[in-house]
Amino acid sequence: MEIIDVIHQRASLKTCLSPREVEAEKITKILEAARVAPSARNFQPWRFIVVNNKKLLETLVKNAFSDVNHVAQNAPVIIFVCGNPGEDVTIGGKEYYLFDLGLAVENMVLAATSLGLVTHIMAGFSEDLVKEQLGIPLQYRCVAAIPLAYPDCKTYEEAAQDRLKQRTRKDLKEIVYTNSWPKLA
């Protein structure tokens, strides 16, 4: 699929997760997409924990995820995205590991979309409980949890259709300026 189409068709679809197994080679392709992302000075501050043990996944979701994200337990796989602030630059308080994790995660969700999988980037979970359960060292932060699944209907397009119809985004003119920030009247 053309990349511009994938970018526009990607949607957050936590209500459409099928328990059907996702092939290991698809997961590898998604992780490879994250791996080649750019990062500040090529620091690559990211780590990914693939949780595919059903019991562990359910326990994590039940204990650590906020109620609105409990549907994540329908997915056969959740990838936890971690980063170490100390493995990247901080400039004027801006911790670039977060920016760089964003670059890598977008590659992941686009790759997943192109493979017919649904995703949903989640931040609504208890980081402490996730870190404890998965043995994540103190210096790493757990920034996102991404369920990966086949759609629970025929195709990705069918799963995304309603969601994309309801998509709301600011107009370009609200977020894009040319040659200077607009002066206040």
Add this chain to the structure above:
Amino acid sequence: MEIIDVIHQRASLKTCLSPREVEAEKITKILEAARVAPSARNFQPWRFIVVNNKKLLETLVKNAFSDVNHVAQNAPVIIFVCGNPGEDVTIGGKEYYLFDLGLAVENMVLAATSLGLVTHIMAGFSEDLVKEQLGIPLQYRCVAAIPLAYPDCKTYEEAAQDRLKQRTRKDLKEIVYTNSWPKLA
């Protein structure tokens, strides 16, 4: 181009920037790609300043960019990526506007790559000088500057070839774990 190919062919190519004009419709496509990116609770904390005034662009690069990024002045366009920490969630000190800007910026550089343009995400500049010159309000942070240009050789592939040959990334086994962080021996 297939998205997985674009993800793998994207490279940071600041040494290959042609001064050739980039069509406005290509820039719009790139900004539309950023616009539809996901963000925490759909907060869309991003703003983009398109600098295409040649004199302004050169002044900015000369005065505010670090020496290694002075080549950016060869580009006909630089997009400055800004975000407001207060327009997004902060969880346990993790400022998600940075993560969300990363999601949007990866869409931009992938879209640009698929349009045959070269990019380079830069953080090496004086934020204070850029903010002053572009009139960016106090509460917004300027997180990245992205020159956009045609390659200064025949094709994107030709420009990226050497760079991709030299690409270094951690192995998947260094960054991916299954069901738990590896125990120390």
